[in-house]
Amino acid sequence: MTTDPAPATTVAAVPSPAGPTDSSTPATIAAAATDKTGGATVEFVALRRSFGATTALDGLDLTVNPGELVALLGPSGCGKTTALRMLAGFETPDSGQVLVDGEDVTHLPAHRRDAGMVFQSYSLFPHLNARDNVAFGLKMRKTGKAERHRRADELLELVGLPTHGDRYPHQLSGGQQQRIALARALALQPRVLLLDEPLSALDAKVRENLREEIRRLQQELGITTLFVTHDQEEALSMADRVAVMHAGRLEQCDTPAELYARPATAFVAEFVGTMNRIPGVLAGDGATVELFGQRLPVDGATELRGDVDALVRPENVLLTAGGGQGALVVGTTFLGATTRVTVQLPDGTAVKADLSTHDAAALPAGTGVTVSFPERPVLVDTRR
Structure with missing residues (x-):
């Protein structure tokens, strides 16, 4: 049985309370995002969550450092997506806290979390072109049309799709759609970026290229990122640290090299590598x-x-x-x-x-x- 609930696929980015910036190039977008986020610290403190008789999280304690990319890795039903959804504001724990830069956000609604989320299923609006999909959150925040289109075009360039703004989702490949979803999540310059198995629907070559692109953007922006995956190759190749979860518990959180060479438990040893x-x-x-x-x-x-x-x-x-x-x-x-x-x-x-x-x-x-x-x-x- 899978205990992680299905993602809310109509949500791609949570609006930020901050207003638009005057950035005009991909480089200045990255600089502005770094200045704005400063690399948020994320803390899960003794999180517990059950769904009926099934325990999804059993006292999760984990700290993600400013600007760090941490992969939550584990088999289906281990609680990794539940933890991510709690940070996004889509789930409320039975007990415990979620802190962002020391602020308790456990009971804040999703639109006040200042987090951007990218889902496995892309979740693009089919009736909007790529530019308008990227600018959707800015429109909801009442940003002027000219400004949001300018920002959207800059983000399309940042994700390597500067000529695709007028294309609709059905005219884009899977990898291109996921790049648009990523640009939309970054449009509001969130303090935290959340990625829920964003590459699992793509073929192997596209997945490999896109994970390198995501890692490049994450480092360029300096944004604190949590990446949920059950694919150990993705986790080990992308993350600063990998948090291996099992049955709602954190087994070990360490660098990929340390995790592979010195697993703390038999589960980690057998789950990571052969x-x-x-x-x-x-x-x-x-x-x-x-x-x-x-x-x-x-x-x-x-x-x-x-x-x-x-x-x-x-x-x-x-x-x-x-x-x-x-x-x-x-x-x-x-x-x-x-x-x-x-x-x-x-x-x-x-x-x-x-x-x-x-x-x-x-x-x-x-x-x-x-x-x-x-x-x-x-x-x-x-x-x-």
């Missing part, structure tokens, strides 16, 4: 684990004892031909410079190892191998 579970036995004090006769230090304290699973990335699995372990190569997958080699252990466990393609060529299917590991700490979890 992870092997390899049977092992903990020493009596729980400080080391034995894998195929090799002792490795345990990463962090554990109350587990006896039989466990060690969590090891494929690039940290070493293979050499021969040996008496009974491990057998059962398949290979070419990945370019590296090849993923799948090895079956005597108990039936499949282990993946990422080797250079040159080294993997010497280990075709059917080769008996010895499995070993670098001398570095590993996470352990309950044996499955």
Whole structure:
């Protein structure tokens, strides 16, 4: 069951109380936005929200620093969209607070949040051309026609569509429609930008190009941004920090490199990247684990004892031909410079190892191998 409610697709940007600026180029728009927002600080404090018997958020605590892009990453139903909607003003928590620059906005209506939101479904008005879609929020704020068209044209240039102002949504590709939606969200120079899986409806190449564009604009504007996604590649490639959520709780929030190299929990380790579970036995004090006769230090304290699973990335699995372990190569997958080699252990466990393609060529299917590991700490979890 998915606990994150469907987005309110008719809303794309929340009006700001501030008036229009006299900016006249994309560069001055970016400068004005940076000056205006100053990079807002966003805080979720002990947020709780349930929908009937389903708990969507279970005490969420998270701080987003000024000008930072934080990705909320997790499986469907983990609460990431619920958290975003609470910041936007579309949901009210059962308890807890939402703070923006120290101001409690928990119970403020959406139109007073000074936030811009971009949805997965674009949510463009089909009867308006691109220019008027971008300028819609300015029109609602009673900005004059000439001024709002000038601002809209500047934003169209900022998102790389300066010649598309007269086109209607049905005349635009998916990627172009999402750029228009982004320009509309930025038109009112919000303090916070909220992106709810904005790339998931696009094909792979367009998605890759647009995520680079969003990141460029976010850095240029210096705007605090929350980005909801279930795609780990998007999160790791775009975010300053990634907040991994599971069952309404924050498992870990860290830089992409730290999250991948030093996951705090077994869930994070397996959700971010590929992870092997390899049977092992903990020493009596729980400080080391034995894998195929090799002792490795345990990463962090554990109350587990006896039989466990060690969590090891494929690039940290070493293979050499021969040996008496009974491990057998059962398949290979070419990945370019590296090849993923799948090895079956005597108990039936499949282990993946990422080797250079040159080294993997010497280990075709059917080769008996010895499995070993670098001398570095590993996470352990309950044996499955």
